[in-house]
Every structure is written in C-alpha cells, then in structure tokens.
Amino acid sequence: MSKLQDNSLVPIASKILSHITELSQHLSLHSIAPPNLRVGANSDLWTAHSAKIDALRSTILGLTQRLDKLLEGPHGFLHEYVSPNWEHGALYTLLEFDVLQKIPLEDGASVSAVRLAEQSSLPAEKLLRICRLVATAGILEENKEGEFAHTAISETLVRDEGFRSWVHFQLFETRVASAHLADSLKKPNPFWTGEAAFEHAWGVPMYTWHAQHPEKGKRFAQAMNSVAQTLDPGDSLIIDWLSSHTNFTQASNALLIEVSGRTGSFSQRLATLFPALSFEVQDSSPELLSRGEQLILSNPDPNLAGRIRFRNHDLFGPRSVGDLPVHEDTSPTIFLLRSVLWNMPDDSVASLLQSFIPSLQCRQANGPTPCLLISDLVSPVYGTFAPHVEKAFRRRDVTLMTMHNVQQRTAEEWGNLIRRADARFKVTYSERYSSHSYRGLWQVQLKDDIKSNILDSEL
Structure with a gap:
C-alpha cells in the first residue's frame, strides 16, 4: 500500500495517542523530566539517544506531520510550506541586531518592543511586528501586549554562540543561494565543473566570498565547529x-x-581525550597553522604544545x-x-x-x-x-549542490x-x-x- 493511502484521521490520531502514552510512561520510568519551553527548561528527551526514545520520538513526529497534511489539505499545506520565508527573515533581523541578547534570561522577565527598539536603533513599530511574528513560532513569548520574554528556544540562541552562528548562516547565505538554484540550472551545469547556485548569486565560490567578508567567514567557522560537536x-x-x-x-x-587539519582544533580535542597520542597537523595554509600554534600556546594544558606539531604540506x-x-x-x-x-x-x-x-x-x-x-x-x-x-539527508544533498x-x-x-x-x-x-x-x-x-x-x- 502506498505511504499516502493509509491516512484515515482516527487511526493516525489513535496511534499518536498510543505512542505518546508509551513515551510518557518510559520517561517516568527512567525519571526523565517531561519537556517544556520555559527559560531554563531542560529534558533528556531532547538530548538522550536511547533506541527506545529515538524510535518513539521519530514515529510520533512522522504521524503528526501526516496528520497536519490531512487537516490542512494541499492548498493549506503548500501555503505553510513556502510562507516561513518571512519568519526566517524576521528571526535573522533579531540575530543581526542582537535583539535577543537584550532580553533578560530570568524566567518571566520581559522587555517592551519600544525599549528593545531604543537599544537596537530600530524603528519601534517595525520591531514590534518582527518580534510578534517570531513569537507566533514559540521562539519568543508575548505574555503582555507589546512585551517580549524568552522561551527555552531563544535562550538557546543567546547562550550557544556556535549554534547561533549556524542559524545565522542558514538564514542568510543558504537562503540567498537557494533562491538562485533554479537560475543556476537554466544552462548546462554539471556537478563539479559547473557553477554553484551560491556562486551564481554572489559571483564567487562560497569560501572565496567568506574570505572577502571575514565577519561572515568567522561566523561560518563558528557554525561548522558547533555542528561538528552537536x-x-x-x-x-x-x-x-x-x-x-x-x-x-x-x-x-x-x-x-x-x-x-586547518588550525588543528580537532587534534587538540583528541589530545585531551587520548593522552598517550602525539599529533601532527598538516595544512597548506601557513596562516591557519600559525593560528593553530597560537591556540595550543593559549591552552591551559602545557603538555599539549609538546604533543601537537604543525607542518606545512600541500x-x-x-x-x-x-x-x-x-x-x-x-x-x-x-x-x-x-x-x-x-x-x-x-x-x-x-x-x-x-x-x-x-x-x-x-x-x-x-x-x-x-x-x-x-x-x-x-x-x-x-x-x-x-x-x-x-528529509534532513535529502536537504543535505541539495544544500551541497546549491552551495x-x-x-x-x-x-x-x-x-x-x-x-x-x-x-x-x-x-x-x-x-x-x-x-x-x-x-x-x-x-x-x-x-x-x-x-x-x-x-x-x-x-
């Protein structure tokens, strides 16, 4: 039977309830706090990777997404599928002007849009609408009209600079490049030898563009380091x-x-985990190797300098x-x-x-x-x-093709x-x-x- 045929509302809802009940019982049995989105909230449900939790979470998410499509219908689904572009633009604005960092992280603390606008040098009436749109997604919370507080989601963006850099990168470089994917394919454009959509948009390959815009390049490096670790x-x-x-x-x-190995940050991480190992970081960039040597010297562990060496090698x-x-x-x-x-x-x-x-x-x-x-x-x-x-892996296929x-x-x-x-x-x-x-x-x-x-x- 096709994946799209077995789509009766009641059976899907019954399966969701059954799996949610099983998940809740499993969390309770293992003393795992149920999730919520208040500031400071944390739950092993978000970070645990046991086979049981992963399987139940994945099944529930798949069922709820099928239910959403049935309830929305083709027109409603497609409308929602393409409309988040505006939410993404709004969130990017908050990140670009450091608006989230201006809201206190204490649970229940809120700041008016007017005050946030003054601190960010933005028009108050425009910032109000931007914050309000972001709040509808649960990233912020508007408890009182015109006043905004953090949720656990925006708290993550404030506390985790590397992950914030990754979101920042996704909301700018990848959005612009993806808008040029179709145009980049209107002429012969084979893999490897053709022109990436990013290059079509900006005129140069992504790494060259980041070198020309070092503030974006630094953000990208922070983003990739965060992704590698999380x-x-x-x-x-x-x-x-x-x-x-x-x-x-x-x-x-x-x-x-x-x-x-660029600056050798991964080798440095391995060196702390495996104290008997020695390391050599090879790279063709003297600048990156020099930065790596400086990182080693600034490390509080004095033994690393004797265990990690750097070598220029094409x-x-x-x-x-x-x-x-x-x-x-x-x-x-x-x-x-x-x-x-x-x-x-x-x-x-x-x-x-x-x-x-x-x-x-x-x-x-x-x-x-x-x-x-x-x-x-x-x-x-x-x-x-x-x-x-x-979807996440097919998104990666298209991302690398586009960028x-x-x-x-x-x-x-x-x-x-x-x-x-x-x-x-x-x-x-x-x-x-x-x-x-x-x-x-x-x-x-x-x-x-x-x-x-x-x-x-x-x-």
Whole structure:
C-alpha cells in the first residue's frame, strides 16, 4: 500500500495517542523530566539517544506531520510550506541586531518592543511586528501586549554562540543561494565543473566570498565547529574508533597525522581525550597553522604544545616514506582525512588516496602497517528512512549542490571509489547518523604484507 493511502484521521490520531502514552510512561520510568519551553527548561528527551526514545520520538513526529497534511489539505499545506520565508527573515533581523541578547534570561522577565527598539536603533513599530511574528513560532513569548520574554528556544540562541552562528548562516547565505538554484540550472551545469547556485548569486565560490567578508567567514567557522560537536556524528565515529583501538591509543610514541587539519582544533580535542597520542597537523595554509600554534600556546594544558606539531604540506603534494617519523618502537601511525574529500571530483579523490600509498607501505621490521582513516559525508540510499526522517539527508544533498555544486556519494559509491584508487586497498567501513547528518568512516590499509600487527588484531 502506498505511504499516502493509509491516512484515515482516527487511526493516525489513535496511534499518536498510543505512542505518546508509551513515551510518557518510559520517561517516568527512567525519571526523565517531561519537556517544556520555559527559560531554563531542560529534558533528556531532547538530548538522550536511547533506541527506545529515538524510535518513539521519530514515529510520533512522522504521524503528526501526516496528520497536519490531512487537516490542512494541499492548498493549506503548500501555503505553510513556502510562507516561513518571512519568519526566517524576521528571526535573522533579531540575530543581526542582537535583539535577543537584550532580553533578560530570568524566567518571566520581559522587555517592551519600544525599549528593545531604543537599544537596537530600530524603528519601534517595525520591531514590534518582527518580534510578534517570531513569537507566533514559540521562539519568543508575548505574555503582555507589546512585551517580549524568552522561551527555552531563544535562550538557546543567546547562550550557544556556535549554534547561533549556524542559524545565522542558514538564514542568510543558504537562503540567498537557494533562491538562485533554479537560475543556476537554466544552462548546462554539471556537478563539479559547473557553477554553484551560491556562486551564481554572489559571483564567487562560497569560501572565496567568506574570505572577502571575514565577519561572515568567522561566523561560518563558528557554525561548522558547533555542528561538528552537536549535530554531526562524524567526530564521535573517529573518537569511538580510537577508543576501541586501545593498542594504538595507549602505545608509546603513537602518532596521528591530521591531513588538511586547518588550525588543528580537532587534534587538540583528541589530545585531551587520548593522552598517550602525539599529533601532527598538516595544512597548506601557513596562516591557519600559525593560528593553530597560537591556540595550543593559549591552552591551559602545557603538555599539549609538546604533543601537537604543525607542518606545512600541500594537500596534493608528493608523499614519501620520509613523511613518516622514525619510531623508537613499533607504534603505528594513523593518517586522518576528516571532511576533506566530499567536495572533490572522483579523479581528485583517487589521486589524493594514491598519494598515501608510499607511506602506507612503510613499516619497520616487525612493525605495524600505517593506516588511513577517512571520515566523510554519506548520502543514504533510497528507502533507508521514513520520509520525515529522510528529509534532513535529502536537504543535505541539495544544500551541497546549491552551495558548492558537489554530488553527495552513497556508501557504495565511496567504497567503489576508494577501491578504484588502488585494488590493494583493504577497506573496513562503519557509519552513523544523527537527525541532521549521515557519516561514514573508512579504515584503509594495503592488502600486501599485512601480517600480525597492532591494528590487524582489532579489525
């Protein structure tokens, strides 16, 4: 039966009630506070990722969205589907003028639109209408006419600067680019070699535009750092892999080389989690490497400076056996490509992977074979998820096409590409997804002469 046929109102409502009841009982059984949106509110329902809670929450959300469509009908649904553009513009205005930060975070505290307008140098009558529209979405609360207070949603935007930067980026750069997607496709525009909608809108690629507008570039960097730590499971995949390979992480003089590691912020994070590991951050930008060195020096842990070094290295430059340090024992070396390959065409990916072959062949007598870890975005195959879950991943497909004109790859496409680079590559794959991102982790070694070593024992 089609997903759209089984849509009777009463059965859907009954299922919602049944699942809500089950979820409420589960929360009570595990002493999890029920959710509310008051300032200071918090519930493990929002952050817990147990299989039971995730399954119930996803099922309920899917059912309520189906019920919404049935109640609204095609015209009403489409009206609501396209109208949030105005809410997004209103919220962007509040973020751009720091209006939310001018409302006290105490529960029940409110500020008049007139006062907020004076503090923000905005017209009071216009700001009133902007705040009122945002309040209808539950982001703010208008308890008394013309006076606005925080909810837990706006509180998050005030307290979490990185997440606020991500919302800011979504409300400006991606909105403008998406409005130019159709125009960018009115001429031949193949993946990789064509022009991204962002470039069509602004005249230059996104990273170039951010370099030309450093305040937006800084915001974007904060946004991506926040996403990596909260919405993206890629970093946790790497951390869990390292945690499970204790013979590597606890070995004396073990080295992890983060390729195209920019300022090395992730290596710095790993260094605090794995105190036996040493790190080398490679990048082609002296400016980024210099910033990374300054970050290390400002870190309160004085030992990090001795465990993380920085090296200028062109991403596609030749790699040789000499790239590997000489160990005093048989400790392994791990190369890490973290979110490096997603925006490269197939030939460039293959060429880069082939550049690691001399180093992957390098081993001391009776020593370990080096390993390459690849962490990158994956597009799930059709039918993996229910539509309301799949939407986030299809949104990512279109986002990368719009912003960079790149094609997301499925896990099978990634695997075929890695093996095409060299038939000797031995690949072990794992994956993980969150509500907003689908990630893969590939462990790559050479088949030739892979004998008993510190990594093979744990594959």
